[in-house]
Amino acid sequence: MGVTIALCVLMSLAGSPAWATDVFTISSSSQVYEAFKDHGTERFEAKTGAKVQTDVMTSEEALARLVNGFSDMAAIAERLDAGLKRQGYVEIPVCTDEIALLTHVQTTVKNITKDQLQGIFSGDITNWNQLGGPDKPLVVIVPSENSAAFRNFERMVMEGRPMSWDVMVSKSTMAEDIIRRIPWSLTFVAQGATRGKPQGAKVLQVNGIGPGDEGYPYVQTYSLVTKGKPEGYAKVFIDLVFTDSVANHLKSLGMKPIAP
Numbered sequence: 707m708g709v710t711i712a713l714c715v716l717m718s719l720a721g722s723p724a725w726a727t728d729v730f731t732i733s734s735s736s737q738v739y740e741a742f743k744d745h746g747t748e749r750f751e752a753k754t755g756a757k758v759q760t761d762v763m764t765s766e767e768a769l770a771r772l773v774n775g776f777s778d779m780a781a782i783a784e785r786l787d788a789g790l791k792r793q794g795y796v797e798i799p800v801c802t803d804e805i806a807l808l809t810h811v812q813t814t815v816k817n818i819t820k821d822q823l824q825g826i827f828s829g830d831i832t833n834w835n836q837l838g839g840p841d842k843p844l845v846v847i848v849p850s851e852n853s854a855a856f857r858n859f860e861r862m863v864m865e866g867r868p869m870s871w872d873v874m875v876s877k878s879t880m881a882e883d884i885i886r887r888i889p890w891s892l893t894f895v896a897q898g899a900t901r902g903k904p905q906g907a908k909v910l911q912v913n914g915i916g917p918g919d920e921g922y923p924y925v926q927t928y929s930l931v932t933k934g935k936p937e938g939y940a941k942v943f944i945d946l947v948f949t950d951s952v953a954n955h956l957k958s959l960g961m962k963p964i965a966p
Contacts, residue, residue: 728755728756728757729756729757729759730754730756730757730758730759730778730779730939730943731759731760731761731776731777731778731779732758732759732760732761732777732778732779732780732781733761733763733767733768733769733771733772733776733777733779733780733781734760734761734762734763734768734780734781735762735763735764735765735768735781735782735783735853735854735878735928736762736763736764736853736877736878736879736880737765737783737803737853737854737855737878737879737895737896737898737899737926737928738781738782738783738928739760739762739781739879740879740896740898740899741803741896741898741899741928741956741959741961742781742955743760749946749951750942750943750946753942753946754939754942756939761777762877763877764850764852764853764854764877764878765780765782765783765784765853765854766852766853766854767852768780768781768782769782769786769790769931772795772931772932772933773790773795773933778932778939778940779930779931779932779940779943780930780931781928781929781930781931782854782928782929782931783803783854783855783858783878783896783926783927783928784854784857784858784926784927785797785927785929786929786931790931794933794934795931795932795933795934796931796932796933796934796935796936797929797930797931798929798930798931798932798936798944798966799927799928799929799964800928800929800930800947800948800956800963800964801927801928801956801961801962801963801964802925802926802927802928802961802962802964803896803897803898803925803926803928803959803960803961803962804896804897804917804918804922804924804925804926804960805855805858805859805862805894805895805896805897805917805924805925805926806894806895806896806897806900806909806916806917807823807892807893807894807909807910807912808881808882808885808892808893808894808895808900808907808908808909808910809885809891809892809893809907809908809909809910810885810886810888810889810890810891810892810906810907810908811886811905811906811907811908812889812890813834813839813890813892813908813910814834814839814840815834815837815838815839815910816910816911817910817911817912817913817914818837818910818911818912819912819913820863820912820913822836822837823863823912824863824864824865824867826844826846826892827846827848827859827863827864827867827869827870827871828864828867828868828869828870829870831844832844834890842889842890843890844890844891844892845872845873845888845890845891845892846870846871846872846873846891846892846893847871847872847873847874847875847881847884847885847888847891847892847893848869848871848873848874848875848881848893848894849874849875849876849877849878849879849880849881849893849895850874850875850876850877850878851874853877853878854878854926855878855894855895855896855926856869856878858924858926859894859924862923862924863894863924873888873891878895878896878899879895879896879899881893881894881895882895882899882900882907885906885907886906886907887906892910894924896926897909897917897918897960898956898959898960898961912924917960918960927964928961930943930944930947944966948963948965948966
């Protein structure tokens with residue numbers, strides 16, 4: 707599972723129920739899935755003989771499926787709730803990824819301030835001319851309120867201010883596809899999920915810095931979650947995730963691996 711190791715594996719590793727059926731299920735955040743899906747599951751399947759089943763959804767839904775016994779592992783893009791930790795669920799941080807501000811390629815504005823960013827997503831700024839650009843309406847696109855991307859952005863950027871938008875999509879990764887089709891639009895998305903995608907969008911800087919630059923503040927953590935201490939195939943999967951192969955893949959996407 708190079709990264710299928712990491713993701714499909716993420717999505718293919720499971721706990722004890724998996725042993726019984728040789729089908730290993732992972733419920734995954736769409737952000738995590740997009741970052742890992744092209745890194746095949748071959749290594750995990752070759753090592754275990756197990757088949758991988760991946761279900762893609764929001765982090766909230768992924769955790770709910772794990773809690774209710776519909777999957778063996780969850781892959782999420784936010785930190786695990788303290789209440790679930792007290793119930794014995796184990797969080798294994800894998801890497802960090804930065805939230806990028808993505809806009810249509812024709813947008814002429816290259817940099818905004820943090821205050822302007824808050825103004826955009828609170829509805830106070832609705833035209834690019836308020837940001838030094840042309841007189842064009844600013845179309846704000848956001849992922850589902852139930853997604854980790856939305857909650858992480860709300861916490862890190864908005865600091866308690868209510869959010870406002872023009873278009874909401876069901877998955878966080880859909881926003882970056884739509885941004886390429888709507889001129890003068892803006893969204894936020896995990897930067898790792900944008901690597902290798904077709905041209906048509908570009909990243910805005912905030913206060914003169916962007917994803918990959920030292921001091922960029924909008925960083926989220928991707929984790930694996932198991933019900934209890936990882937054992938069996940779950941342990942195999944996690945061991946594969948923390949190999950050099952996966953670490954190098956994460957780095958190639960601009961993400962930062964976390965040591966086990």
